[in-house]
Amino acid sequence: MTPRDDTHRAVTPDEDATExxxxxxxxxxxxxxxxxxxxxxxxxxxxxxxxxxxxxxxxGFVEPHSRPFTARAAEGLEVIPRRRVEYRGTSFEEMDTDAxxxxxxxxxxxxxxxxxxxxxxxxxxxxxxxVLQILESGIAxxxxxxxxxxxxxxxxxxxxxxxxVRERVPDWVVRSASQLELIDSSPEQLRRRMAHxxxxxxxxxxxxxxxxxRTDNLTAxxxxxLRFVADETDExxxxxxxxxxxxxxxxxxERIMVAVDATAGTAAVMRRAxxxxxxxxxxxxxxxxxxxxxxxxxxxxxxxxxxxxxDLDADWSELAGDDAARALMDYAIANQITQIVLGSSRRSRxxxxxxxxxxxxxxxxxxxxxxxVHVIARRNLPMRLLEAESxx
Numbered sequence: 001m002t003p004r005d006d007t008h009r010a011v012t013p014d015e016d017a018t019e020x021x022x023x024x025x026x027x028x029x030x031x032x033x034x035x036x037x038x039x040x041x042x043x044x045x046x047x048x049x050x051x052x053x054x055x056x057x058x059x060g061f062v063e064p065h066s067r068p069f070t071a072r073a074a075e076g077l078e079v080i081p082r083r084r085v086e087y088r089g090t091s092f093e094e095m096d097t098d099a100x101x102x103x104x105x106x107x108x109x110x111x112x113x114x115x116x117x118x119x120x121x122x123x124x125x126x127x128x129x130x131v132l133q134i135l136e137s138g139i140a141x142x143x144x145x146x147x148x149x150x151x152x153x154x155x156x157x158x159x160x161x162x163x164x165v166r167e168r169v170p171d172w173v174v175r176s177a178s179q180l181e182l183i184d185s186s187p188e189q190l191r192r193r194m195a196h197x198x199x200x201x202x203x204x205x206x207x208x209x210x211x212x213x214r215t216d217n218l219t220a221x222x223x224x225x226l227r228f229v230a231d232e233t234d235e236x237x238x239x240x241x242x243x244x245x246x247x248x249x250x251x252x253x254e255r256i257m258v259a260v261d262a263t264a265g266t267a268a269v270m271r272r273a274x275x276x277x278x279x280x281x282x283x284x285x286x287x288x289x290x291x292x293x294x295x296x297x298x299x300x301x302x303x304x305x306x307x308x309x310x311d312l313d314a315d316w317s318e319l320a321g322d323d324a325a326r327a328l329m330d331y332a333i334a335n336q337i338t339q340i341v342l343g344s345s346r347r348s349r350x351x352x353x354x355x356x357x358x359x360x361x362x363x364x365x366x367x368x369x370x371x372x373v374h375v376i377a378r379r380n381l382p383m384r385l386l387e388a389e390s391x392x
Contacts, residue, residue, distance in 0.1 A: 026135060026140045026141070026178055027131075027135055027140065027141050027143075027176065027177045027178050027179075028046070028140075028141070028142045028143070028177060028178060028179045028180075028181070029113065029142075029143050029144065029145060029174055029177040029179070029180050029181070030042045030043050030142075030143070030144045030145075030181050030182075030183050031144070031145050031146070031147060031174070031180060031181070031182055031183070031225060031228070031229065032144075032146055032147065032182070032183045032184070032185070032225060033146070033147055033184070033185070033190075033218060033221040033222040033224070033225045034146055034147075034148070034190060034212075034213070034218060034221055035065075035146065035199055035200075036185070036190055036193050036194065036198065036199035037183045037184065037185040037190065038183050038185065039144040039145075039146075039183045040062060040063075040064075040070050040073075040111050040144055041069065041070055041073045042144075042181070042183050043062075043109055043111065043142050043143070043144050044059075044062065044070070044073040044074050044077070044109065045073060046142055047059070047077055047107065047109045047142060048073075048076065048077065050106075050107055051076070051077060055106050055107055056105045056106040056107070057077060057078075057105060057106065057107045057108075057109065058077065058078045058079070058080055058100070058103060058105040058107070058108055058109070059074060059077050059078065059079045059080065059108075059109045060080055060095050060097075060100045060108040060109060060110040060134070060141075061080075061082070061094075061095035061109075061110050061111055061112075061127075062074055062079075062109060062111045063111050063112060065199075065200075066201065067198060067199070069198070077109070078105075080095075080096060080099050080100050080103060080108075081096060081099065082094060082095060082096060083095070083096040083099075083121055083122070085118050085120055085121040086120075087118045087119060087120060092118040092121070094117050094118055094121035094122065095110065095122075095127065095130060096122075097122055097124070097130040097133060097134065098122075100134055100139070101133070101134060101137045101139065104137075104138075104139065105139060106139070106140060107139070107140045107141070107142060108134055108139050108140070108141050108142075109141075109142050109143075110127065110130070110131055110134070110141055110142070110143045111143065111144050112127060112143075112144060112145070113127060113128050113131060113143045113144060113145040113149075113169050113173070113174075114126070114127070114128065114145055114146070114149035114167040114168060114169040115127040115167060116166070116167050117130070126169070128169045128170075128173050131143060131173075132173070145169060145174060147221055147224050147225040147228060148161075148165050148221060148224075149165065149167055149168055149169050150168070150169060150171055150174060150228065151168050151169065151170050151171055152171050153224055153228070154168050156224070157221065157224075160217065160220055161211070161212055161217050162211070163211070163212050180229060181229075182225055182226065182229045184222070184225075184226075185222075186222075187215045187218035187219050187222065188215070190213065190218055191209060191213060191215065191218070194208055194209055194213050195209065254277070254280040254281065254282025254283070254338050254339065255282055255283045255285060255335060255336055255337045255338050255339075256273055256276055256277045256280065256282050256283065256284050256285065256337070256338070256339045256340075256341060257284075257285040257286075257287055257328070257331065257332055257335070257337040257339070257340050257341065258270055258273035258284070258285070258286055258287070258314075258340075258341040258342075259287055259288070259289070259324075259328050259340070259341070259342050259343075259362075260286055260287070260288050260302075260305050260343075261288060261289075261298070261302075262298035262299075262300075262301030262302055262305075263343065263378065264378065265343060265378030266301075266305060266343055266378070267304070267305065267308055268376075268378065269341065269342075269343040269376045269378060270286060270305065270308055270309070270312065270314075271308075271312070272341065272376050273286075273341040273374075273376075274312045274314065276339065276341065276374070277314075280339075282338070282339075283315065284312060284313070284314040284315070285314065285315045285317065285331075285335060285337065286305070286309040286312075286314045286315065286316050286317070287317045287318075287319065287328060287331055288302060288305070288316075288317070288318050288319070289318075289319045289320075289321055289324040289327045289328060290318055290319065290320050290321075291321070291322050291324065292322060317331065319331060324358050325358050325361035325362045325365060326361075326365070328340070328362055329362065329365040329366065329369075332366070332369075332371060333369060337371060338371060338372065339371065339372045339373075339374065340362060340366055340371055340372070340373045340374070341373075341374045341376060342358075342359050342362060342373065342374070342375050342376065343375075343376055343377075343378045344359070344375055344376065344377050344378055345357055345358065345359050359375055363375075
């Protein structure tokens with residue numbers, strides 16, 4: 001008897017119920033559009049819930065910023081004493097990372113992940129580096145960050161708001177979190193909190209409302225935060241679907257794949273696919289299946305298509321295989337593609353009869369998983385370009 005292969009077995013109801021309730025993870029981050037949305041309070045509330053369930057929770061570092069509500073939320077939790085540092089004639093307090101690790105709690109609450117440590121306060125320049133050290137010691141961490149401090153977003157925020165973003169955290173650190181939770185607040189609500197003195201001291205309120213906390217800035221920051229978390233959720237969904245070997249496509253978000261080769265007119269097909277992706281606000285994937293018959297001349301044409309893919313901000317992938325239709329569909333299923341774009345076939349009727357039609361096979365395979373297929377006419381190039389391509 002051959003061993004049983006469970007690689008593609010169905011998930012039973014009991015397994016599905018067990019999988020649906022997961023532990024909270026070792027690294028949790030609350031992210032928000034700006035100061036004042038409630039990230040620190042959410043972190044403290046989570047710490048208290050765990051503490052009340054019997055978990056050993058401590059505050060590694062929380063900065064209330066003189067907000068009474070935040071200070072009250074921290075009451076009842078053990079606080080690790082801070083490290084006092086003298087720098088340029090001024091006294092500062094920073095998190096004592098060594099003391100947190102020596103205390104060995106189950107969970108440490110560490111506010112403001114992007115914070116820059118005062119020189120001389122410890123071995124690390126940034127608090128996120130302290131957090132990684134705490135995690136490596138086996139202690140779970142709950143932290144907070146504002147979207148403008150993400151490395152990939154900081155420059156955009158600087159241009160948008162005219163405010164320098166000095167404290168930054170690498171995207172990979174935030175994306176490495178077990179759980180990322182958005183704490184949302186409307187721009188109007190944030191401005192009300194600011195006006196009431198619940199975010200900054202009263203002497204800074206008017207300046208903040210006039211500059212960084214303008215409605216248009218807060219709206220844009222909120223959109224950036226929503227998109228970042230949505231992207232992260234999308235990646236998590238893909239990982240789960242792959243792990244569960246699901247062959248159905250869940251069209252939660254549009255992902256458009258365009259199949260390309262060195263055939264004349266392919267660039268026009270790519271541009272059409274890019275317009276479809278832009279209208280759908282979806283991702284664009286450009287995929288080339290390299291067969292054993294691919295020539296050196298094809299490689300020159302593909303290099304131009306790679307450059308175009310970069311210009312279109314599309315993902316470029318190259319697959320190997322002589323069954324192009326099957327390779328394309330395997331990629332589509334693995335990456336949850338919702339729409340496929342193909343250029344019309346340039347094969348003669350005889351070639352299609354003897355070698356088969358890739359377009360027809362993709363359409364047939366795609367219908368089995370409910371993926372839409374667009375067949376785009378390849379634009380005929382001017383005769384002088386055709387002659388150039390053929391070496392004439």
